[in-house]
Amino acid sequence: KAGVTQTPRYLIKTRGQQVTLSCSPISGHRSVSWYQQTPGQGLQFLFEYFSETQRNKGNFPGRFSGRQFSNSRSEMNVSTLELGDSALYLCASSFGSGDYNEQFFGPGTRLTVL
Amino acid sequence: AQRVTQPEKLLSVFKGAPVELKCNYSYSGSPELFWYVQYSRQRLQLLLRHISRESIKGFTADLNKGETSFHLKKPFAQEEDSAMYYCALFMDTGRRALTFGSGTRLQVQP
Numbered sequence: 001k002a003g004v005t006q007t008p009r010y011l012i013k014t015r016g017q018q019v020t021l022s023c024s025p026i027s028g029h030r031s032v033s034w035y036q037q038t039p040g041q042g043l044q045f046l047f048e049y050f051s052e053t054q055r056n057k058g059n060f061p062g063r064f065s066g067r068q069f070s071n072s073r074s075e076m077n078v079s080t081l082e083l084g085d086s087a088l089y090l091c092a093s094s095f096g097s098g099d100y101n102e103q104f105f106g107p108g109t110r111l112t113v114l
Numbered sequence: 115a116q117r118v119t120q121p122e123k124l125l126s127v128f129k130g131a132p133v134e135l136k137c138n139y140s141y142s143g144s145p146e147l148f149w150y151v152q153y154s155r156q157r158l159q160l161l162l163r164h165i166s167r168e169s170i171k172g173f174t175a176d177l178n179k180g181e182t183s184f185h186l187k188k189p190f191a192q193e194e195d196s197a198m199y200y201c202a203l204f205m206d207t208g209r210r211a212l213t214f215g216s217g218t219r220l221q222v223q224p
Contacts, residue, residue, distance in 0.1 A: 043214035100204045105158040
């Protein structure tokens with residue numbers, strides 16, 4: 001099976017702009033979770049989508065949003081970018097939601113905000 | 115609130131030496147605990163979970179509920195074990211998501 005893919009791999013934006021990141025899960029997986037990874041805060045959970053519905057949400061401001069399409073592909077959007085949003089954004093897919101299902105991680109999108 | 119603590123940012127050992135990567139957690143419910151590993155230029159991947167009670171690549175981890183710990187151990191480190199290791203907690207209630215520790219970089223020297 002092909003692994004989780006994320007596009008783009010690298011992105012440079014300026015403060016105030018918005019950005020959309022994309023994640024394609026492993027075929028057959030219906031859950032997609034997003035994480036932000038920074039040197040200071042480590043890996044932090046953003047949100048999880050399952051069957052096009054947000055199931056869980058982390059402690060991030062409303063500028064961070066996401067959605068999931070019927071083919072399970074997911075997008076994450078960050079509006080009004082701030083310097084502190086510079087991070088590696090990881091998505092992970094799993095078969096189900098609720099009880100733990102092994103999450104398979106993508107390579108990440110590295111976002112730099114100038 | 116749930117929390118995962120990995121007290122060591124870096125652990126450096128020689129090949130053949132025993133390894134113990136520490137992980138402590140705080141969670142009032144019934145936790146599920148995992149170790150994830152990220153080798154250089156590779157993706158984050160699951161190494162082992164406490165429920166499985168298995169040994170992967172020679173690594174084992176035992177959940178100690180009394181000490182709220184889930185330390186990762188290997189009796190004889192290999193150079194290929196050099197990587198970033200993350201302990202993670204999955205809650206059984208509320209926000210059902212992984213909470214990660216800050217990670218420990220393991221360096222195995224020849």
